[in-house]
Amino acid sequence: MNSDISALLPGEMTDLFLNLIPHKKAVSDEWFALHQKVFEGDLRGSGRLIKVYSALTSQLITDLSESNVNHFAVTLKRCSRLFYNMGISFEEVMLSIHLFQEACLNVLVNESLIEEDALIPLRLAFDQIGSAGLQVVSAHYFDAYRTQVKYEISSAHNETERMRNELDLMRSRYESHAKENLQGIHTTMMEITKKLRQDSLLQRTVYRLTLALDRAKNESELLDVAITFFKSILPEKAEVMVLMRQEAIKER
DSSP, X not given: OOSOGGGGSOTTHHHHHHHHGGGHHHHHHHHHHHHHHHXXXXXXXXXXXXXXXXXXXXXXXXXXXXTOHHXXXXXXXXXXXXHHHTTOOHHHHHHHHHHXXXXXXXXXXXXXXXXXXXXXXXXXXXXXXXXXXXXXXXXXXXXXXXXXXXXXXXXXHHHHHHHHHHHHHHHHHHHHHHHHHHHHHHHHHHXXXXXXXXHHHHHHHHHHHHHHXXXXXXHHHHHHHHHHHHHHHSOTTHHHHHHHHHHHHHHO
16 A cells, blocks of 8 residues: 555545544444445444444545554455454455445535535545455454464364374373273183182092992991091191091091
C-alpha cells in the first residue's frame, strides 16, 4: 500500500472523512444493512457482526480522516482476522470491504455532505482506497487461515503422539498383567501337580500296605508291614526312632 494515502485521494477527501466522523453510527448501520441485503438476511452471529462493524467503522473513518496509512493497514488486518474467526468466507470478506465504501458514499450523499456531481470522481477515489485495502485484507485473511491450519496439524500431531503413548502404556500394563497371571497359573499348576503326585503316592502305598496285610500270617509279620509303611511316609531322621522301637519290641 502507498505510504501516503493522500496520494490516492483528491485534496478534499481528508475533509470529507473528517465530516463523516459525526456520522460513524450512520455509516456502520448502512454497512450492516447493505451486508444484510446482499446476503438476504442470512447472517451468522448478526448481533456480534453489528458490534464488529461499529468498531471497524469508527477506526477506519478515523484512520482515513488522518491519512494514517499505517494504522489503516493495522485496522484492515484486524478486520480480516475478525471475519476469519467469525467463519465468514473470503469472498464475503472481499465484498464486505466494497460495501464499506458504498456505505460511506451513501451517508455522504444522504447527509448532503457532497454534491451529486462530485460522486463519480469520489467513487473512483474510493475504488483506489478499496483496492489498496483489499490487498491487505486478502494477505492477512490467508495468514489467519495458514495459522489455523498449522495449529490443527500441530494439534493432530500432538493428539496422535498422546494416543501412541497411551497405547504403549496400555500394552505395557497388559503385558505386565499377563505375565503376573501366567506366573500365578504356573504356581497353581505346580501345586496341583504336587498334590496329585502326593495323592497318587499315598494311594499306591495304601494299596501295597493292604496287600501286605492280607499276606501277613502272624503278629510279627503284621508289625514288619506296619514298620515298613511308616518308614515310607516319615522323614529320613524318623527312621532311627522306628529302629529303636523295633529293638524295644525284640527285647520284650
